[in-house]
Amino acid sequence: MSKENTITIDNKQFAFKAGETILEVAKRNNIFIPTLCHLKETTPTGACRICIVEVKGARDLVPSCAAPAVSGMFVRSESPEVIKARKNIIQLMLASGNHNCAIRKFEPDDWTSFHLKVLKEDNYNELCPVWGDCKLQDLAYRYQVVTKLLPVSLSKYPMETVNPFIIRDFSRCILCGRCVQACREIQVNNAIDFGYRGAKAKIVAGADVPLKDSDCVFCGECVQVCPVGALIPKETFKNKKRFEKTETVRTTCSYCGVGCQMELTVQDNKIVEINGAEDVEPNRGSLCVKGRYGYDFVASPERLTTPLIKKNGKLEEASWDEALGLVAARFTEIKTKHGADLMGVLTSARVTNEDNYIAQKFTRSVLKTNNIDHCARL
Template structure:
């Protein structure tokens, strides 16, 4: 067993296990240290430096996500030096792109000019598409920072809107690397990475191609990991805000894994899906689980049994439809044998219902021709 040791955080002695970082120890004891680039379950990079803390005896501020905890350490998470460093980092990030979240500048004329520029590039007269759901914005308000201290960085790359599910807005990318880690370390798709150098740096797919022409499988893990508005689901961009939706926990219906997810519901319509950070999927989803929700409210979805007569369908009651199906299946089985019938079941029903379906096929219809759509 790892020996338990202690260190001091903000004057409080806390215990930790060997191998933990300062950030892990702080979170274990409900002490908040803000982060931007840190992604649970991946190797910390310390890229954003938002999580810096002051450690007695250290020459500089240390990134808590990448600094191992040591016995006897004395850590300050909100000292004047730490706050000043975080404020400077946030100011630099706000000036690095089209972060038009009402914290960009305080001068009315500067703000108006900046907003008009962003509107032209965005094709929308609204604030940032993740306004109210942005980690950078949260930190800017928390540390009372605006973005006019440094000159704004020009937009170097156009927005990528050709992908079926994801909009990539490079002007809002802070290059924290969370999307790269989500793709390569969590989902292990290895579809994106850092490309180019210096001010030309950007997140690219192989050959700097659009995601639709790359190895991307559109699982959306990068979108869920993005702390700003650089990666946004195409269908909800500028159409719905987080506070306008209700989160409903449910189980994905596409296969038997049982992934847990949240349906974001607005006006009785599912507008977005995110993964729940619990077993078995721990927040991750596949392309079907994250983006294949439109069938729920599709106008083409059947709401009544239909019986085809003279080439057209008519509505029928469940009793009438079931009686007709039972009679026809009995006729076919008696005339041609059970092997003339096949049963195809669905992943969108429970394991118990699938069991009943195969039991019905074998015991009643006398056929072993049973298949399942999750195999396809």
Template sequence: QDLVYELGIDNIRFPVNKRVEKIEDSSQVILRDPNKCILCGRCVRACAEITVQDVLDLAERGGKTFIAAGLDEKLAETDCVSCGACVQACPTGALTEKLARFQGRSWEFRKVETTCPYCGVGCQIELNIKNDRIVKVYGVDNGSPNRGHLCVKGRFGLDYVHHKERLTTPMIKKKGKFIEASWEEALELVAHRFKELKDKYGSDSLAGLSSAKCTNEENYLFQRFIRVCFGNNNVDHCARLCHASTVAGLGQAFGSGAMTNSIKEWGKSDVVLVTGSNTTEAHPIIG
């Protein structure tokens, strides 16, 4: 499709007998337009070999061949988990993200690689951005550990960043009311108040609480800021209440409270012991 626009091909030289099929939009996030399908089978392979759902398949034969969902059902009525692997594999736009339709061509998007903020798998994602808004999300093909695959949350669940009630500028309370402020003004106020509290009550009066939605690198910088600038070890993490016992148990059993193997190595393991986890729901990419 990109080449068609690049080369300026706007007509077909030979007569074609086209079938006009109904667009299927039962899914909340994926739209199927069989009129654009070239029957390459990439979506079928993605669903079978990457997601291992086997929802899509080639049905009928010859000129009547088409891509069927389930037993020729609507996508919403099948076992589709809305991961979008078929959408990322489709080369023609027969499968598209509903929210990304008519938002622009692929070359018009600014592409930014980052880490998915949901679970601890750490999938590498590519944000397609236009006018400072996330239009669609792809998995990074060679990114570890997901190798281009994403779950429904990672691919379709990032629209919250554009919520109308999200704060996009710092707010400072003046005379009992919050007003917008510049980052310079906000950071200067925070630094002044931190110093004021430290001078008056000592360094132990300050502490920091980090978030599991931050990357490892961001959490490292946060704890370093607390230890260096506050001069204490009063730093904690919201996940500690849940995982402290797990870390202690792993440390005692394996000598390390962190992972001893990479996610990639799971596929080569003879035995995988899962305790207290609903992996397919909490971490779909490795579940």
């Protein structure tokens, strides 16, 4: 290991590639450095400063997401000074808005009474919608930052709910800017940005209009990257039962041909949330409005649940045995009477390869015709 391209983090030497940041080197080597505003593949902003580390010889603590690794650098990722500064940052963030994270030193209690005590003390009647799934809360626990006795600032801006997909709760926004990065540098929809200054700072859409009146196309990238409860998927908030078991299933989106990889969150045999699968080609975590929010059809009451047979001009419910028997009999009859070349099959660009293979095998080997096609052209 030549000295030219190594840095030392927590007394261990690591090689790095030119241009890599301290954070990237640390992450690659499984050294924990907390981040909030940092978003992969975008320009580091150093806005939240939670990723600060101690660099020997530097006057101040250094934000590791924006600082390039320099040969011979000596870094401490979690020194007492770093911990103290991080505690401070977290405390300020918690105080900056509505963060009833229930971080308390109550006596061991059952969950309900603990919860009620916290709500009472915080003077809230609702628990944060991302309680238990919040990066800020995780950090508050890790660094044991207690919210008790912190004055809770009320948001200067009301919650926005006037669109079908996303709830914007400004009272929980920590202004980390990840949503802005996601919107401007990943999806490049340029719908949102920082607006106003100082204490009035706010993430605004267009000229501070509701999302639905802006350039927003509801891809939900901002919701997926929001580390706190400032951006919430509306349907999930409505349908997902909190603190109850969910399952996550990775699959391929069923809309266009891009084939985005996604994670379905399932609860009680129902999809309650969809997120892009991170770090996987072809979509690297991104989705569009249809892929992310267009899943109602799966559990729609309009789904067909039983075979139907037309009788006296009307479709009536039938058993599988009756329906399949009729189809097989009529196909056989038409084949005998008119020949297979007057019969056809339309398979589908919507079903799996396996379904398609069986459809063409059926057409060619059972019906004995090549009259098979699908809507590739439509």
